[in-house]
Amino acid sequence: xxxxxxxxxxxxxxxxxxxxxxxxxxxxxxxxxxxxxxxxxxxxxxxxxxxxxxxxxxxxxxxxxxxxxxxxxxxxxxxxxxxxxxxxxxxxxxxxxxxxxxxxxxxxxxxxxxxxxxxxxxxxxxxxxxxxxxxxxxxxxxxxxxxxxxxxxxxxxxxxxxxxxxxxxxxxxxxxxxxxxxxxxxxxxxxxxxxxxxxxxxxxxxxxxxxxxxxxxxxxxxxxxxxxxxxxxxxxxxxxxxxxxxxxxxxxxxxxxxxxxxxxxxxxxxxxxxxxxxxxxxxxxxxxxxxxxxxxxxxxxxxxxxxxxxxxxxxxxxxxxxxxxxxxxxxxxxxxxxxxxxxxxxxxxxxxxxxxxxxxxxxxxxxxxxxxxxxxxxxxxxxxxxxxxxxxxxxxxxxx
Amino acid sequence: xxxxxxxxxxxxxxxxxxxxxxxxxxxxxxxxxxxxxxxxxxxxxxxxxxxxxxxxxxxxxxxxxxxxxxxxxxxxxxxxxxxxxxxxxxxxxxxxxxxxxxxxxxxxxxxxxxxxxxxxxxxxxxxxxxxxxxxxxxxxxxxxxxxxxxxxxxxxxxxxxxxxxxxxxxxxxxxxxxxxxxxxxxxxxxxxxxxxxxxxxxxxxxxxxxxxxxxxxxxxxxxxxxxxxxxxxxxxxxxxxxxxxxxxxxxxxxxxxxxxxxxxxxxxxxxxxxxxxxxxxxxxxxxxxxxxxxxxxxxxxxxxxxxxxxxxxxxxxxxxxxxxxxxxxxxxxxxxxxxxxxxxxxxxxxxxxxxxxxxxxxxxxxxxxxxxxxxxxxxxxxxxxxxxxxxxxxxxxxxx
Numbered sequence: 001x002x003x004x005x006x007x008x009x010x011x012x013x014x015x016x017x018x019x020x021x022x023x024x025x026x027x028x029x030x031x032x033x034x035x036x037x038x039x040x041x042x043x044x045x046x047x048x049x050x051x052x053x054x055x056x057x058x059x060x061x062x063x064x065x066x067x068x069x070x071x072x073x074x075x076x077x078x079x080x081x082x083x084x085x086x087x088x089x090x091x092x093x094x095x096x097x098x099x100x101x102x103x104x105x106x107x108x109x110x111x112x113x114x115x116x117x118x119x120x121x122x123x124x125x126x127x128x129x130x131x132x133x134x135x136x137x138x139x140x141x142x143x144x145x146x147x148x149x150x151x152x153x154x155x156x157x158x159x160x161x162x163x164x165x166x167x168x169x170x171x172x173x174x175x176x177x178x179x180x181x182x183x184x185x186x187x188x189x190x191x192x193x194x195x196x197x198x199x200x201x202x203x204x205x206x207x208x209x210x211x212x213x214x215x216x217x218x219x220x221x222x223x224x225x226x227x228x229x230x231x232x233x234x235x236x237x238x239x240x241x242x243x244x245x246x247x248x249x250x251x252x253x254x255x256x257x258x259x260x261x262x263x264x265x266x267x268x269x270x271x272x273x274x275x276x277x278x279x280x281x282x283x284x285x286x287x288x289x290x291x292x293x294x295x296x297x298x299x300x301x302x303x304x305x306x307x308x309x310x311x312x313x314x315x316x317x318x319x320x321x322x323x324x325x326x327x328x329x330x331x332x333x334x335x336x337x338x339x340x341x342x343x344x345x346x347x348x349x350x351x352x353x354x355x356x357x358x359x360x361x362x363x364x365x366x367x368x369x370x371x372x373x374x375x376x377x378x379x380x381x382x383x384x385x386x387x388x389x390x391x392x393x394x395x396x397x398x399x400x
Numbered sequence: 401x402x403x404x405x406x407x408x409x410x411x412x413x414x415x416x417x418x419x420x421x422x423x424x425x426x427x428x429x430x431x432x433x434x435x436x437x438x439x440x441x442x443x444x445x446x447x448x449x450x451x452x453x454x455x456x457x458x459x460x461x462x463x464x465x466x467x468x469x470x471x472x473x474x475x476x477x478x479x480x481x482x483x484x485x486x487x488x489x490x491x492x493x494x495x496x497x498x499x500x501x502x503x504x505x506x507x508x509x510x511x512x513x514x515x516x517x518x519x520x521x522x523x524x525x526x527x528x529x530x531x532x533x534x535x536x537x538x539x540x541x542x543x544x545x546x547x548x549x550x551x552x553x554x555x556x557x558x559x560x561x562x563x564x565x566x567x568x569x570x571x572x573x574x575x576x577x578x579x580x581x582x583x584x585x586x587x588x589x590x591x592x593x594x595x596x597x598x599x600x601x602x603x604x605x606x607x608x609x610x611x612x613x614x615x616x617x618x619x620x621x622x623x624x625x626x627x628x629x630x631x632x633x634x635x636x637x638x639x640x641x642x643x644x645x646x647x648x649x650x651x652x653x654x655x656x657x658x659x660x661x662x663x664x665x666x667x668x669x670x671x672x673x674x675x676x677x678x679x680x681x682x683x684x685x686x687x688x689x690x691x692x693x694x695x696x697x698x699x700x701x702x703x704x705x706x707x708x709x710x711x712x713x714x715x716x717x718x719x720x721x722x723x724x725x726x727x728x729x730x731x732x733x734x735x736x737x738x739x740x741x742x743x744x745x746x747x748x749x750x751x752x753x754x755x756x757x758x759x760x761x762x763x764x765x766x767x768x769x770x771x772x773x774x775x776x777x778x779x780x781x782x783x784x785x786x787x788x789x790x791x792x793x794x795x796x797x798x799x800x
Contacts, residue, residue, distance in 0.1 A: 030450065031759050059798050061779060062786025063407070066799035079799070080403055086800040225800070339756075343797055345790040346758060347777075371775035372761050378777035 001076060001238060003398070004386060008240035013326040013392040015241070015286045016277075017074065017384070020313045021067070021252075022295030022336025024348040024367060028303050035294075035303060035338060036349060037366035039310040043317035044351070047330060048365035051353030054376025055367075056384060058334045064345045070333035071255045075235060075288075076385035084258065085170065085227020090160040092254025094152045102229045103168045103197055107151075107159040108176060109134065109218035116183045116220075121176065122157040123218035134218055135159060142207045147200045157218070161204070169194040172201060174224035184222055197226070234260025235286070239389055244280050246273045247290035256288055270312060274319050281323050291316075295343075298336030306338050327354040327391045329384055330365075347371075347378055354391035403798070404476075404786060405633075408640035413726040413792040415641070415686045416677075417474065417784070420713045421467070421652075422695030422736025424748040424767060428703050435694075435703060435738060436749060437766035439710040443717035444751070447730060448765040451753030454776025455767075456784060458734045464745045468492075470733035471655045475635060475688075476785030484658065485570065485627020490560035492654025494552045502629045503568045503597055507551075507559040508576065509534065509618035516583045516620075521576065522557045523618035534618055535559055542607045547600045557618070561604070569594040572601060574624035584622055597626070634660025635686070639789055644680050646673045647690035656688055670712060674719050681723050691716075695743075698736030706738050727754040727791045729784055730765075747778055754791035 025035040058065040059079050068089045069079035084092075087104035098104065109131065111120040131153045139151055147165030154160055171190040177183070187205065189198035205221065212219045235243045237260070244264045245256030253263045262284070266276030273289055280287075291313050297306035321328075331350035334343050349370040351362075360375030371378070376387075389395045425435035458465040459479050468489045469479035484492075487504035498504070509531065511520040531553045539551055547565030554560055571590035577583070587605070589598035605621065612619045635643045637660070644664045645656030653663045662684070666676030673689055680687075691713050697706035721728075731750035734743050749770040751762075760775035771778070776787075789795050 026756065026758060030755055034758070055777065060786065061783040062788075062790040062795065063404075064790065064795060064797045066797050069799035083799050089800040337756075344756075345787075345795070367758055368760060368775060371758070371777065372773055 001078070004076070004395075005238045007396045007398060008238070009394050009396045010240065011393040013285070013394065014281070014323075015327045015388050015392050016320070016325045016329070017286070017288045017388065018291070018320070018328065018330045019074065019289065020291045020294045020310065020330070020332050022298045022334060022343065023310070023332025024335025024337070024344070024346050025298065025306065026337035026339050026344070026346065028339060034367050035298070035306045036310055037368065039307045039314065041310060041314040041365060043314045044330065044365040045363065047317065047328065047353050048351045048362045048369070050359070051351045052357045052360050052376045053349065053351045053362040053365065053370040053374030055347035055370050055374075055378040056331055056350050056381040057347045057378065058381045060380070061347070062345050064343050065334050066343070067251060067333060068255060070381070071252065072259070073381035074331070074333060074384055075259050076238070076382055077232065077259065078382060082232065084255070086225030087160065088227040088229055089251060090154065090225070091152070091162050092258070093251040094154055094160055095250035095254065096150065096152055096160070096162055098162065098229045098254065099164065100229055100231045101168060102162050102164050103170050103226055104160060104162045104229070105201070105223045105226045107161055108222045109157045109159070110220050110222050111217040112220040118177060118180050118182060118184060118220070118222070120217060121180060121222065125156045126218050128153065128155050130218065131156065131159060134212065134215065138208055138211055141211045142204060144200055144203055146196065149204060161223070163197065163200060165200070167193070168197045168200070168228065170197065170226040170228040172198055172226040174222075175205065176222035176224045184220070187223070201226070232259050236260055239385065239394070241285040241394065242283070243286045243288065244284035245288045246276045247292075248273065249290070249292050252290040252292070261288060270316055274316050277320065278323065294332070295336045298338050299341060301338050301341035303338035327388050329353070329388055331384070350376065350384065352376060352387055352391065356391050405638045407796045407798060408638070409794050409796045410640065411793045413685070413794065414681070415727045415788050415792050416720070416725045416729070417686070417688045417788065418691075418720070418728065418730045419474065419689065420691045420694045420710065420730070420732050422698045422734060422743065423710070423732025424735025424737070424744070424746050425698065425706065426737035426739050426744070426746065428739060434767050435698070435706045436710055437768065439707045439714065441710060441714040441765055443714045444730065444765040445763065447717065447728065447753050448751045448762045448769070450759070451728075451751045452757045452760050452776045453749065453751045453762040453765065453770040453774030455747035455770050455778040456731055456750045456781040457747045457778065458781045460780070461747070462745050464743050465734050466743070467651060467733060468655060470781070471652065472659070473781035474731070474733060474784055475659050476638070476782055477632065477659065478782060482632065484655070486625025487560065488627040488629055489651065490554065490625070491552070491562050492658070493651040494554055494560060495650030495654065496550065496552055496560070496562055498562065498629050498654070499564065500629055500631045501568060502562050502564050503570050504560060504562045504627055504629070505601070505623045506625045507561055508622045509557045509559070510620050510622050511617040512620040518577060518580050518582060518584060518620070518622070520617060521580060521622065525556045526618050528553065528555050530618065531556065531559060534612065534615065538608055538611055541611045542604060544600055544603055546596065549604060561623070563597065563600060565600070567593070568597045568600070568628065570597065570626040570628040572598055572626040574622075575605065576622035576624045584620070587623070601626070632659050636660055639785065639794070641685040641794065642683070643686045643688065644684035645688045645690075646676045647692070648673065649690070649692050652690045652692070661688060670716055674716050677720065678723065694732070695736045698738050699741060701738050701741035703738035727788050729753070729788055731784070750776065750784065752776060752787055752791070756791050
């Protein structure tokens with residue numbers, strides 16, 4: 001990346017990175033077809049026939065990525081050195097407008113007994129509206145010295161807290177003991193500069209425990225995944241492109257913001273995303289468009305529903321291609337095979353299309369074709385941005 | 401590797417890494433079939449059909465590896481930063497029980513004239529029993545200050561010496577001048593901490609020269625490849641798996657020990673290795689099984705004999721597959737084409753099998769199929785362990 005930035009070149013070209021979350025999959029039974037291979041995808045197949053196909057490893061072969069590192073890699077950021085902590089992803093997930101230097105942590109409401117020992121790490125999975133009531137109560141009652149805090153409901157027993165103040169750092173342990181029958185861990189700073197944050201977190205937990213003392217079953221909180229928001233160099237600074245992000249889920253908008261993209265307003269449906277793309281086409285050089293439900297149905301373990309989502313995704317392509325992008329890449333951030341009901345380590349199929357790409361032998365978009373008939377080969381996801389920029393004539397020659 | 405260790409997850413799965421040494425090859429004449437492609441290998445072919453195939457580069461494309469780095473890479477250790485010195489490999493090769501901090505060096509018995517100038521760097525390739533007599537004589541006569549030493553015959557003019565003591569380091573030059581007509585080089589330390597070892601080595605050489613003064617033709621020694629045994633983090637520590645190694649040659653048992661595997665006792669034949677695997681199946685999570693003679697026949701330059709060894713190797717598979725491993729990888733540590741009579745740089749075919757691997761178009765196990773019809777792609781050998789662990793459901797997700 002450091003060697004890429006000096007190569008950026010101006011050009012009047014438009015780039016599209018179209019991400020079907022969790023696109024890659026596995027056959028229902030060994031030797032069969034994957035979700036993508038099963039789906040009827042005439043538009044993706046045409047793109048694959050015209051473009052060049054391959055496979056992307058989000059982090060490294062064998063490594064199953066979370067959505068944060070998987071997306072950062074697609075945007076060209078080393079997912080290992082640029083890893084985003086869990087607390088921060090939680091804050092992005094609820095759409096919190098994170099600022100540089102904020103420290104975020106995940107919260108579980110939990111139950112403790114009279115001796116302070118955890119009896120239920122999830123407080124019986126309280127209803128989300130109970131969570132919201134407790135969050136309101138805590139917002140009013142807790143007052144910290146040396147930092148502001150923002151408390152946000154996620155879902156059921158889960159919430160997220162964001163601490164904002166000078167010199168807050170995140171080398172803190174989780175207070176969640178991971179087992180019941182013991183007290184929560186205290187907050188301990190692993191380095192000198194995180195001591196201020198440790199004191200504030202300790203104070204927050206102590207006040208929270210008092211406020212919740214008479215609640216049942218959610219009479220305590222467990223904090224984990226303390227993570228400071230570091231400033232990433234923006235994609236515009238590195239690549240010299242203006243970037244717009246279109247996503248229906250807050251977390252993906254949040255990750256896009258982390259790398260300096262503008263988030264484009266859009267409605268909740270995939271068709272709304274296409275409309276938003278049309279509406280802002282003139283405004284940006286590069287667009288990241290995120291389609292969520294391919295991953296959701298994979299996580300559900302519903303092979304057929306994932307196939308249908310892939311077909312829905314495919315149906316959006318003609319309208320998108322009418323916009324006449326110069327470079328289009330279609331891939332997933334990672335694989336989510338329905339048979340595993342989870343993200344997986346399998347490399348994700350990718351098609352890269354531009355008038356300057358070589359063709360290959362692929363005549364349909366699918367995992368086996370990408371692996372055995374594609375010309376792109378198997379790459380870390382971080383290679384995709386340079387390849388797109390090259391096809392957009394936006395990179396200078398390296399060296400003389 | 402540093403980022404892999406925190407991802408380890410417990411699972412009740414069994415992994416097998418089956419290594420046919422020097423498996424990869426070349427056609428007898430350009431355009432023909434390799435040894436592996438010539439061999440009748442119905443069992444490997446079936447595995448290739450069911451699993452996913454590709455190619456492994458032990459160190460880096462174009463680099464011909466020794467057995468040490470080739471194996472370390474298979475076990476997931478960076479073969480460049482974790483390189484094992486020649487002296488140490490020599491010690492492992494004779495089955496010497498090396499300890500952390502030992503410094504080993506290769507020895508050539510050589511001939512010097514009355515002025516101390518080397519006239520034959522191999523002492524006319526003395527018979528191994530002469531070597532053994534000289535080693536006995538030196539063991540009795542030489543006494544060092546500040547270190548113990550262990551002297552072991554290898555073969556003909558070759559032996560190995562192991563120095564054991566406090567603070568021994570290995571930044572020492574070879575004393576072998578590589579040409580005749582000049583005196584051996586003196587031992588010089590390249591850094592401060594290796595000075596003690598330099599003094600001891602100097603003392604060892606001086607005493608040895610006196611003991612051998614009246615011998616002929618082996619009246620002197622040349623030392624090279626000083627190498628200290630560093631402590632590697634064990635595979636169990638990194639991957640969270642218990643590991644058993646089955647190999648009929650000392651060197652491979654030694655390399656396995658270096659990375660913390662238990663060496664499982666077995667007889668000298670391949671069938672004994674299968675019996676040892678059956679007998680210890682319940683005891684370990686991960687097994688490394690090494691088949692030697694594919695490499696030996698390649699080194700001999702005997703194409704047909706290598707083909708027969710590959711067929712013998714293939715015949716072991718049914719009994720192994722009856723054990724119901726969850727993950728099986730079959731590959732070589734490197735290629736040893738009979739036409740080259742030596743290790744080579746060619747990537748080695750690999751098949752990875754588990755119920756969670758994608759299938760591909762391979763219907764036989766061979767170099768060309770792996771390269772053109774396989775879905776795995778071409779990888780550094782270090783990728784194999786993470787891929788096996790992922791398929792064994794033994795890795796957590798990276799990031800949120």
